[in-house]
Amino acid sequence: MDANNHFAVLGLEPAYELDVGALERSYLALQQQHHPDHATGGSVGERRAAMELSGAINEAYRVLRDPVRRAEYLCRLGGIDIDVSDPERGAPPMPQAFLIDMIERRDALADTRRRGPAAIDALRDRVEREQDEAFDRAVVALRRGAVREAAVALVERRYLQRLVDELDHEA
């Protein structure tokens, strides 16, 4: 088993489409089978190995059960780690027009707030819809193996997520 690959850890094919039932069953079986308690009588090395494997199983499950994390992880396997701000191996830079739009929409938040909670809710609904659309584009791109295109859509989704966070926090 390749402990560095979340799909391999849980014995699954590396693809966005995933049988959630199979994921749950595999996770529960492996978690029981490799529980660190089973290694309590073993050597220091064996106990450490059991801890690491158990950690890898938990981490694989945490990432793969979440659709967004799963899609982002597939990009990472494809060579683009969007958690990294390095344009070489990290997320591709967004088009200038998109960034300008993000600034202008944040600038407009104060006005939206003055119009009251209903206006904020309407804006949140709209931004969440845009997030869903960006995510759908990422999934379509991943199906075609277009990792870079998927990464751009997932980054767009993150910027929109930050906009939603700001709506919720700065009251």
Add this chain to the structure above:
Amino acid sequence: MAYSDKVIDHYENPRNVGSLDKDDVEVGTGIVGAPACGDVMKLQIRVEDGVITDARFKTYGCGSAIASSSLVTEWVKGMRVDQALEINNGQIAEELSLPPVKIHCSVLAEDAIKAAIRDWQAKQAQLEAQAQGTAAAEAHSS
């Protein structure tokens, strides 16, 4: 995460927050984003006779990103454009004592001031081309 006193000072009392008219020929605007965290930063400069006379920023992001852009606007005022181009993220990170996980915030501020200068330079080049075009047209008609 523990922020340094300087970061907290810039975060609580940000210098030069605001906007300049992006259509003004003396104004350069740089807009950059950090894809990993979704921070966005706008940094603007006003240039008169090759010297930066005003600088403003708007940053939607974490304390380190706000402090980095606030610091850069403070630094560049009074600098010549070529001096401002020399600013690098290492100087910003050092001044603010940014921890390694926040270095990308100082990179963002460096990218923003460079983008603002490039925007101003592009405007000057365009003005020059227009002036030459007008001069050529006048020479042709006479």
